[in-house]
Amino acid sequence: MEVIKNFKINLDQKILQSGNIVIVPHNGIDFDAIGSAIGISLVVKKLKKAPFILIDDPVYKIDHGVQLIIDEIKNNFPIITKEKYSQIATPQDLFVLTDVNKSHMICLKDEVKNKDNVVIIDHHDEDESTLGSNCKYINSDISSASEIVTKLLNLYKIKPSSDVANYLLAGIYLDTNKLTKNISSETMKTVATLLDCGANMNVVTDLFAEDFNSDRRVQELVSKAKIITYSIALILADEGVEYTKEELAKAADYLLKYKVDAAFSIGNIGDNTISISARSKDKINVGSIMQALNGGGNQHSAATKLENTTVEEANKKLLKIIKPIIL
Ligand SMILES: [Mn+2]
Helix, strand or coil: CHHHHHHHHHHHHHHHHCCCEEEEECCCCCHHHHHHHHHHHHHHHHCCCCEEEECCCCHHHCCHHHHHHHHHHCCCCCEECHHHHHHHCCCCCEEEEECCCEHHHCCCCHHHCCHHHEEEEECCCCCCCECCCCEEEECCCCCCHHHHHHHHHHHCCCCCCHHHHHHHHHHHHHHCCCCCCCCCHHHHHHHHHHHHCCCCHHHHHHHCCCCHHHHHHHHHHHHCCEECCCCEEEEECCCCCECCHHHHHHHHHHHCCCCCCEEEEEEEEECCEEEEEEEECCCCCHHHHHHCCCCEECCCEEEEEEECCCHHHHHHHHHHHHHHHHC
């Protein structure tokens, strides 16, 4: 508690003394990234500053439910692309990263090199690509960035509207695999706080309602799964079919329904790139496995991208790393 209180004091000063406050969720924006970004926008507004949320993903790549949220908020919370931001940028701007701490997972590069201008609010482990910041709250014991931001809103005595409470709850719901994984009593207290603010579980689950065609593709991936040992499930997607990172992640998530310790799905995501999505219960740390393949994440949820390779080759690389762990 002390740590987050000190972070709040530091954050106050940073926001008050900066120019534009640019909130930066990760590329491939998901419910946790958008929910936490919207929550932090309320803090910025309370301090009488104008927040911008920077989203630079191509529209076709944005998840159906996340796009619904973006459409709902865009009149109240200015959303800008990187190009639009570059037209208003000043050297005094502050970048508040939410649900991300690594340089290669955001759309800014040189802008975030000054650690005085970077704030990080995240629940992913740090590694060598974590950006420098002298104002950060990173805690991988917390389920989601949305849980951290809800705690911050409490400290600021900000009561989110029922809409914003739904967005934060959607972030928690995503990163806990529908409140089944990676939850603590603190997570459930945070959920209770959001319900008190008017969040509605039916509205949240509707945001997760699948697009029929995309869900069919996820189920196709799941049908390709093999259990390679008693504890690891593995999907090798067809080389010739392009999937999205989200579809690969959902397929890996789905496999945790079975009696496995971890699940990996490997598929072609276009642009000459193979993606591996990894999910785990408790025994296997998929964060460190993905780190060994230049990716990142945390022990339960991680991913990597490999360029100029094939699904088969990516699988070989993965097996080389996991074999010593599972044998
Ligand atoms: Mn997250």
